[in-house]
Amino acid sequence: MNWKDIPGLDGVESPGLLIDADAVQQNIDRMIEIVGGPDHVDRLFPHVKTHKIPEITRMQVDAGITKFKAATLSEAQMAATAGAREVLIAHQLVGPKVDRLATLIDDFPNTQFAVLVDDPHAADAINQKCGDAENPLDAYIDIDCGMHRTGILLGNPSDALRAHLDSLSGLRYAGLHVYDGHLHDPDLQVRTEKVKEILGKVARHEQQHPSPRVIVGGSPTFGIWAAETSWHCSPGTTLLWDFGYGNAHPDLPMTVAAALISRVISKPGEGKICIDLGHKSISAEMPLEKRFQFPDLPDAQPIGQSEEHLVLQTPNAASLHVGDIVIAIPRHICPTVALHSHATVVRGGRVTGERWRVTARDR
Structure with a gap:
């Protein structure tokens, strides 16, 4: 156009x-195709941080996508308002944000919120203010798979944190969050090899310590994770796209x-x-x-x-x-x-x- x-x-x-609503719908349809079509739409766990717009979230809900990631509490609230069934706040909450989460949980009883943790003290604070023994809050462990921004290493550190979560009455271990934001190689083969290296480590760990869920990847590696695993995929920029990703990753048909x-x-x-x-x-x-x-x-x-x-x-x-x-x-x-x-x-x-x-x- x-x-x-x-x-x-x-x-x-x-x-x-300017936003082209028809192009957004095309991108949603392509996201669903990449994870295997409408019968596998439940694999999608898209991030809302790119658009931050309830109408775009509703378009995804109408297409059968009900689970979303958010970086901020405002994004989480927007997603809940737009009809999200589940919202993972993929940013470890500390300080007064924990109190805001408690309010959000009360305000949106039809949305299941979840948190991301990589530290037992953060988990304790969330458990104290948001935990409910009768209806535990889902907590995902953030795995550092090479970006070295947040998260802990897979293995003894993640196993210890999982044991700690199991000891808290108000939190429930929900799975692993494996974000590979450091992988943006233009060469698809190189990108694929790097994803497979991470995939192998996670798969071996899952054989010994199965998780309820594994949420993986971002936009550049979306297609690779979708093809190589049955795990949940978490693209975000795919909704609106830009020339940065478009030039670097022509393998993604957005x-x-x-x-x-x-x-x-x-x-x-x-x-x-x-x-x-x-x-x-x-x-x-x-x-x-x-x-x-x-x-x-x-x-x-x-x-x-x-x-x-x-x-x-x-x-x-x-x-x-x-x-x-x-x-x-x-x-x-x-x-x-x-x-x-x-x-x-x-x-x-x-x-x-x-x-x-x-x-x-x-x-």
């Missing part, structure tokens, strides 16, 4: 987030379902334009030249970006006028979405007038 030619775009304020609308606000010199796409509207974590793609200005080179401005050098500058629309595709969609209060919905190739609130952008 050529985003710039969408009817109704002239009435959309910039900078703004469609870019989100873009940014911006406009020319000044022409500061020959061969230059300034658009209203500052780093308050697109993720700025990458080097400047890697943050965006411009489908209609493929030769544009960024010169400088500030809070509300982006200056581009482009051979097409003379043909552009102040007020003209410039479409950008972000390299990393997840933090970009969090910069916007709402998304303008495109459906059937046109602006519909719908606006989806990014309700879980708050923490």
Whole structure:
């Protein structure tokens, strides 16, 4: 789809987030195909951190997906509001967040919440404030499989924590959480070999110490885990996709379902334009030249970006006028979405007038 030619775009304020609802549905359908089709949809445990939008969660629920991961309590609440049957908060809760979880559990009795732990003290605090002997809270053990960000090693450390969980009346050991966020090799064979190395370790451990569930992977390794195991898979970026993952992982058949609308606000010199796409509207974590793609200005080179401005050098500058629309595709969609209060919905190739609130952008 050529985003710039969408009817109704002239009435959309910039900078703004655009979401193609039809493309989101296609991506949901492809996620289901990857895990084996509708009969195996229960394997999906997608993350909501990319979109943070209840309407997109409901689209997944309508497709038979009922289990979700969340990084924040606001995301967990959004998922519960949208009809999630289960929500795993995949971020070890500490401090006042534990009290908020207790409130969330009371407010949404039809949603089964679960927590992620890698420390017995954190488990104790959650057990004290959220545990219920008659209805224990599910707790997954976070395994460090190579990312070295959170989690503990599989083996004696994880076995000891499992024994500790078994000693707590208000928590129930639910399984292992194995996130391989460090695996993003463009070469599918290399990525596959690295996944199989982790898979072998987990499978051997599971033979000796079976778990109720194993939740594995992220978006780059989604297809590999789905093909090689019967475990639960946890993609997230697959819902909206971006050019970063699209370029690096063409083996995943996802469609870019989100873009940014911006406009020319000044022409500061020959061969230059300034658009209203500052780093308050697109993720700025990458080097400047890697943050965006411009489908209609493929030769544009960024010169400088500030809070509300982006200056581009482009051979097409003379043909552009102040007020003209410039479409950008972000390299990393997840933090970009969090910069916007709402998304303008495109459906059937046109602006519909719908606006989806990014309700879980708050923490």
